[in-house]
Amino acid sequence: MAKKDTEQNDSTEEVKNTPEFADEYVDIKDLPGVGATIASKLKGAGYQDVIALATANPMVVSEVCEIGEPTARKIISEAREAAKMNFLSGLEFEDKRKQVQRISTGSQAFDILLGGGVETQSITECYGEFGSGKSQLAFQLAVNVQLPKEKGGLDGHAIWIDTEGTFRPARIEQLASVKGLDPKEVLNNIKIGRAYSSDHQILLVDKVPELVNKDPKIKLIVVDSMMALFRAEYVGRGTLADRQQKINVILHNLQRLADRYNLAVYMTNQVMARPDMMFGDPTAPVGGHIIGHVATYRIYLRKGKKGLRVAKLVDSPSLPEGEVTFQIGTDGITDAEEEGKKSK
Ligand code: GTP
Ligand code: MG
Numbered sequence: 481m482a483k484k485d486t487e488q489n490d491s492t493e494e495v496k497n498t499p500e501f502a503d504e505y506v507d508i509k510d511l512p513g514v515g516a517t518i519a520s521k522l523k524g525a526g527y528q529d530v531i532a533l534a535t536a537n538p539m540v541v542s543e544v545c546e547i548g549e550p551t552a553r554k555i556i557s558e559a560r561e562a563a564k565m566n567f568l569s570g571l572e573f574e575d576k577r578k579q580v581q582r583i584s585t586g587s588q589a590f591d592i593l594l595g596g597g598v599e600t601q602s603i604t605e606c607y608g609e610f611g612s613g614k615s616q617l618a619f620q621l622a623v624n625v626q627l628p629k630e631k632g633g634l635d636g637h638a639i640w641i642d643t644e645g646t647f648r649p650a651r652i653e654q655l656a657s658v659k660g661l662d663p664k665e666v667l668n669n670i671k672i673g674r675a676y677s678s679d680h681q682i683l684l685v686d687k688v689p690e691l692v693n694k695d696p697k698i699k700l701i702v703v704d705s706m707m708a709l710f711r712a713e714y715v716g717r718g719t720l721a722d723r724q725q726k727i728n729v730i731l732h733n734l735q736r737l738a739d740r741y742n743l744a745v746y747m748t749n750q751v752m753a754r755p756d757m758m759f760g761d762p763t764a765p766v767g768g769h770i771i772g773h774v775a776t777y778r779i780y781l782r783k784g785k786k787g788l789r790v791a792k793l794v795d796s797p798s799l800p801e802g803e804v805t806f807q808i809g810t811d812g813i814t815d816a817e818e819e820g821k822k823s824k
Contacts, residue, residue, distance in 0.1 A: 506530060506562050507519070507529075508522055508523070508527065508528075508529065508530055508533055508559065511530070511533075511555060511558045511559060511562060512558050513551065513554055513555055513558060514555055514558075518545060518547060518555070521544070521545040521546070521547075522541070522545055522555075524679070525541075525544040525545060525722075525725075525726070526679075526682045526725070526726045526729035526730065527541070527729060528682075528686055528729070528733065530559045530562045530563045531559075531563050531732070531736070532729050532732060532733070533555065533556060533559035534556065534559040534560040534562075534563040535728075535732065536556055536559075536725065537721070537725060538552040538553045538556055539552070539721070540721050540722060540725045541555070541556065543721075543722065544722055544725075576601070576739075577601075579600075579601070579742050580599055580600055580601050580602075580742075581599075581600045581629075581634050581699070581742070582594075582595075582596040582597030582598060582599055582600070582632075583597050583598045583600075583621055583624055583625045583632065583633060583634060583699070583700060583744055584597045584624050584627075584631075584632025584633070585597060585598065585617060585620060585621070585624070585806075585813055586620050586624060586632075586806075586812050586813035586814055587804070587806035587807075587813050587814055587815045587816075588815055589804040589805070589806060589815050589816070590791055590804050590806050590813070590815075591632070592804070593791060593793050593799075593802055593803075593804045594777065594779075594793065594796075594799070595796070595798070595799050597632065598621060598700075598744050598746055598777075599744060599776070599777065600634075600699065600738065600742045600743050600744045601738050601739050601742055601743075601744075602738055602744065602745070602776035602777060603731070603734055603735055603738060603745040603746075603747065603776055603777070604744065604745065604746050604747070604776065604777040604778075604779065605706070605747050605748075605749055605777070605778050605779070606746070606747070606748050606749070606778075606779045606780075606781055607748070607749040607750070607751055607778070607779070607780055607781070608750070608751060608780060608781035608782055609750065609751055609782070609783075610750060611783070612781040612782055612783055612789065613781050613789045613808050613813075614704070614705070614748035614749075614750070614781055615646055615704050615748060616808045616812070616813065617746070617748075617781075617813060618640070618702045618704050618746060618748060619648070619651050619652055619655055619812070620655060620812045620813045621638075621700060621702065621744075621746055622638040622640060622652060622670050622700060622702060623652060623655040623656050623659060623661070623666055623812070624659070625637070625638055625699050625700040625744070626638075626656075626661060626666055626669055627659060627661070631659075634699040634700075635697070636697050636698065636699030636700060636743075637669040637670065637671075637695055637697045637698045637699065637700075638669065638670045638671070638698065638699070638700040638701070638702060639670070639671050639673070639688060639691060639698055639700070639701045639702070640670055640671065640672045640673070640701075640702045640704070641673050641675055641681065641684050641685065641701070641702065641703045641704070642672055642673065642674045642675065642704055643674075643675045643681060643703070643704065643705055643706075643708045643709050644704065644705055644708050645674065646704065647672055647674075647704070649667055652666060652667050652670065653666070653667060654810070654812075655811075655812045658811045658812055669697075671691055671695075671698075673687070675709060676709075677709055677713065678709045678710050678713050678714075678723075678726060680709075681703075681709055681730065682726065682729065682730055682733075685703075685730055685733050685734060685737075686733065688701060688737050689737070689740075689741075692737075692741050692743075696741075698741070698743060699742075699743045699744060700743060700744045700745075700746065701734065701737065701738075701743060701744070701745045701746070702746050702747070703734070703745070703746070703747040703748070704747070704748045705747070705748040705749055705750055706727075706730075706747040706748065706749050707727070707749055707750070708750070710723055710726070710727060734747075776796065776797060777793065777795070777796050778793070778794040778795040778796075779791050779792065779793060779794065780792040780794050784805055787807065787808075788805050788806070788807050788816050789805065789806055789807065789808055790803055790804070790805050791803065791804055791805075791806065
């Protein structure tokens with residue numbers, strides 16, 4: 481068993497409810513047959529802990545770490561043994577679900593569609609074409625999470641992983657003023673990590689526990705966007721398995737953070753036309769099914785009439801599919817104004 485840091489344990493009380501986390505298990509370098517060299521290759525490829533390794537594909541591990549496939553299989557089976565995935569009783573599970581909190585989108589209709597807002601302990605993925613409002617929703621959530629609970633927030637802070645260089649401090653300040661919050665303080669409560677490569681993106685996600693331990697008020701992680709760097713780096717089909725494996729690792733790490741720290745993960749994903757697919761959905765999200773299986777809530781955003789936006793809930797564990805209309809303006813996200821009342 482790896483030893484845990486014993487200092488400041490009070491701030492991580494939620495950890496006690498969640499015995500299934502990898503950090504309580506051995507480091508991958510201590511697995512039989514691994515050692516420092518292979519461990520660093522594995523970590524470089526995104527397999528940060530035994531859970532990530534336990535769920536890995538031997539062929540992919542063999543390729544990315546340049547080791548024989550039998551060795552890869554052996555390592556993975558050791559990781560599975562070490563992980564000994566724990567189960568929660570139904571009652572414990574129910575208790576954990578009771579701690580779920582929600583961040584308002586700013587639009588009541590949109591919140592209702594999501595069952596009350598963007599949930600903690602979950603990944604919410606928003607996909608749609610350019611300009612559909614994915615980043616605008618991210619800005620709004622990063623501000624709204626800082627509101628008091630009675631106003632739709634969590635009195636919390638945010639982490640923002642920016643892969644496209646589109647974070648705009650001025651927009652945050654503007655939205656904060658609209659909500660009556662101190663713009664500089666709101667900005668200061670958002671920690672921005674600019675990722676320059678997919679490996680860097682993986683590293684930034686790995687940094688999150690450290691940030692949360694320093695600032696337990698962090699209740700939201702934004703990843704805007706999830707796939708941009710992967711898309712740029714992995715052109716062609718040859719490296720597809722490798723790419724998907726890395727994405728999978730990031731997603732599972734994010735899900736674990738959401739569970740462990742009872743925080744919300746919001747990620748954006750641009751859609752692209754797929755010239756290789758003649759009969760498929762031309763608005764399929766980049767990354768396809770891998771994200772679909774992990775994200776708990778999937779929202780498809782599109783532009784509607786008169787500058788309005790339409791959000792469709794595509795997939796959720798317990799809510800029906802549905803659609804709502806809202807608007808994005810200078811004031812941020814709000815309910816769609818009725819026809820007659822619109823001033824512009
Ligand atoms: P990509 O990142 O290109 O895929 O698009 P996106 O889905 O992230 O789009 P984004 O959230 O950046 O939406 C931008 C749109 O929000 C603009 O085209 C405007 O239509 C709308 N919008 C409305 N009011 C404002 C405003 O005051 N500021 C900004 N920045 N956008 C506004
Ligand atoms: Mg964007």
